[in-house]
Amino acid sequence: DSGVTQTPKHLITATGQRVTLRCSPRSGDLSVYWYQQSLDQGLQFLIQYYNGEERAKGNILERFSAQQFPDLHSELNLSSLELGDSALYFCASSVEGAYSPLHFGNGTRLTVT
């Protein structure tokens, strides 16, 4: 158990809809990262937050947004969903410092129909 909690585990929704993915980081971790993994592909970095502030942005679509709340949990909002958004969305957390590994949650499997 990595200590990172993601909900829900699975999400099935229709095109054009909006969903929210939730992540609770490990206790003590201030950084939260979101990654997208499409079928049988590598992990694509979406966005990073540190203690409530956005730190880095990857190839995140304008239809996607995220935030980190004062209690450090984070939410990833996906809107105007398209079939191509179907993927496994991972949240990871870490303490500050490049040596510290990222600890990943079990992911949210999003299926857009």
Place this chain on the structure above:
Amino acid sequence: AQTVTQSQPEMSVQEAETVTLSCTYDTSESDYYLFWYKQPPSRQMILVIRQEAYKQQNATENRFSVNFQKAAKSFSLKISDSQLGDAAMYFCAYRSGDISNFGNEKLTFGTGTRLTIIP
């Protein structure tokens, strides 16, 4: 931007044998960290091993070891005495340690190598 390349989409090995997974990366930085993550069919991302670029000694974790060649920008993973539970996708990842990137500590992943263990 840093890139990570895993040129072997699939590998297979007999149980109890040794297998080496390749990874190369491209960077102009001198300070960085390298990681191998394992993703079994459960889809969890599990840290296998990590290496600091400033350390010449190769990291080892039980049956897992790396061959880190900084000049060649190569970071291969060796799995000894392969077990059925080692079957998974293996991802190589890079993380900047450059002070100018402080706070931007994302991992950049390769595309992965699917490892099959043959009983």
